[in-house]
Amino acid sequence: MAGDPQTGISIMQMDAGLDTGPVLSTARIPIASDETGATLHDKLSDLGAQLLIDTLRAPLRATPQSEQGATYAARLTRETGRIDWSLPAGTLERHIRALTPWPASFTTYQDIVLKIGGAEIIKGASSARPGTVLDDALTIKCGRDALRLTHIQRPGKAMLARDAFLRGWSVPRGSCVE
Known part of the structure; x- marks a missing residue:
């Protein structure tokens, strides 16, 4: 991540x-x-x-650990997976990959939780606010650049590739995810 x-x-x-x-x-x-x-x-x-x-x-050779620079990783929870669209696309793409399959990255659209199983970075500026759907291919504006979602899952459904997801569900251009 x-x-x-x-x-x-x-x-x-x-x-x-x-x-x-x-x-x-x-x-x-x-x-x-x-x-x-x-x-x-x-x-x-x-x-x-x-x-x-x-x-x-092998013969055992124990090397004492240095306490300098030692840190503990934060505990992962479901909330760790919530996507903050104000972050740069590169950061969010790593977030999605790191949390696949658990706890899974997610966003909401019209109060429905959508798990995100994959995304690709789309370079370029847009004046839209972060979280705005930029096109019919599920490209979403981030704090810098954008992410095009490649795999999405609705509650109770299987993870689908973008094209299959969009055949059964519409997320119009200009709408916002949270």
Whole structure:
């Protein structure tokens, strides 16, 4: 969600604190530009399993963690997924990918919650206010640039590609999402 180019796994020895024990091994992988929370989860799961096996086979070398710069990630809740259309399109596109499949990014249109499963950045300026639907292809103005929604889900329905969604439901140009 932060736009980091890489992430990784650490195998650590447990101690009395929360995530404070010495590190036994680490591994890193790049974060692809189309990575979602689900695909990254699967990659890290595989990486972590292999790293654990490799760590248990090797002589243990514990490296104390530095407390300097240590932070805790905020807890994800359903509300974390609410889209703030005043943010730049690039930030929102990462938000959508990071929170797929859970807790899922969402917006509302006419008091109906719409989950957003994918979007693409559309460069360019528009004088419309953030949250305004700019065209019939579900392009929505952001604080900077715009997002064209590619996958949308109505309550109780399946996630659909934009074209299939628009065949069954209309979101007219000029309307606003929140």
